[in-house]
Amino acid sequence: MRLITFFIIISSQSFGNINYKNSPLFKLLFTNPFENKIEIDEIPHEALSVEILLPKKIVISEIETFYKDLGDLEKNKKIFKCEIKSKGEKVTIFSLIKKNKNKIQVNISDAQKLENKNTIETIIDTFKIILARRFLNDYIKKIEKDISRTDKKQNRIIRNNPKKLEMNVGIMYNIYQKNESKKVGLKSSLETLYKELEEVKAEYNKIK
Numbered sequence: 001m002r003l004i005t006f007f008i009i010i011s012s013q014s015f016g017n018i019n020y021k022n023s024p025l026f027k028l029l030f031t032n033p034f035e036n037k038i039e040i041d042e043i044p045h046e047a048l049s050v051e052i053l054l055p056k057k058i059v060i061s062e063i064e065t066f067y068k069d070l071g072d073l074e075k076n077k078k079i080f081k082c083e084i085k086s087k088g089e090k091v092t093i094f095s096l097i098k099k100n101k102n103k104i105q106v107n108i109s110d111a112q113k114l115e116n117k118n119t120i121e122t123i124i125d126t127f128k129i130i131l132a133r134r135f136l137n138d139y140i141k142k143i144e145k146d147i148s149r150t151d152k153k154q155n156r157i158i159r160n161n162p163k164k165l166e167m168n169v170g171i172m173y174n175i176y177q178k179n180e181s182k183k184v185g186l187k188s189s190l191e192t193l194y195k196e197l198e199e200v201k202a203e204y205n206k207i208k
Helices: 004-012 024-029 056-070 117-160 171-206
Strands: 034-040 043-052 071-076 079-086 089-100 103-109
Touching (some): 043 117, 056 089, 056 117, 089 117, 103 117, 117 171
Antiparallel strands (some): 034 043, 043 103, 089 103
């Protein structure tokens, strides 16, 4: 289903020099991080959490790839454990992903009362960028598919429609006019899709 609401937002507001964290796209897809409590091996832990408006399958797939790039990843049931080594220091984080109504909640803890809160905030910010780029990339593919399908439909009507207007009298004339109307509508749809495609690509390129 087309995310019409999203494109109303990005077309009606200019990003300009606004930080990506405050962009309409990020406000649509993510909540701000908030402190929360989770259980790891039935033991309560403090965590930073963020809610994400993306399918759980995508969130899990991207966080696995992300954590593998960060360090050593262990997955035990619903808990993702990642050991991050940087500049001689090691930080271990635990992540619990669960569905909360129509959003996916990612909870990250260091099992140390958030002593590494700044690190976790950085991880969340980076993960948001990864998911935003994934979202826009998938949407670009969807638009390109729609363009291809609409283009084929338009070309089929052009091939099947008689070229000489004087040949179209009576019933054939009405069919001709109907097909011409479809061609105009499809051309307009294509122009809209191409414009939309360029807008989404521009937003994609803004997220570094």
